[in-house]
Amino acid sequence: MVTGLYPVLSVSVISQRGLRLLPRFWGEVNKTKLEEISADPSSLTVEYTYKYSKKGEGSAEDDVILQLQFIDGTYLIAGES
Numbered sequence: 001m002v003t004g005l006y007p008v009l010s011v012s013v014i015s016q017r018g019l020r021l022l023p024r025f026w027g028e029v030n031k032t033k034l035e036e037i038s039a040d041p042s043s044l045t046v047e048y049t050y051k052y053s054k055k056g057e058g059s060a061e062d063d064v065i066l067q068l069q070f071i072d073g074t075y076l077i078a079g080e081s
Contacts, residue, residue, distance in 0.1 A: 028054045035061070044068040044075075 029052050037048040046066045053059040069078040 028057075030055060031059075044070065 031053045033051045035049040035051055037046065039046045044067065046068065047064070048066075049061060049063050051059055051061045065081045066077050067079045067081060069076045
């Protein structure tokens with residue numbers, strides 16, 4: 001689940017290649033693989049690394065850190081850094 005703010009933040013993806021709109025970015029992706037994932041309960045973060053490939057661009061790797069909130073017994077995604 002996500003908080004009310006996260007859908008607004010997730011309209012774009014900031015990566016090493018710059019700002020991209022999600023539908024355009026994910027529409028071009030044809031393969032993904034989760035490489036690594038870890039969680040830190042004390043800071044309420046989840047970090048993961050994934051590889052993906054896109055038509056005509058080859059493969060790339062991206063690191064993501066999600067900030068979580070614990071509300072009413074549920075962990076929610078509050079944002080991405």
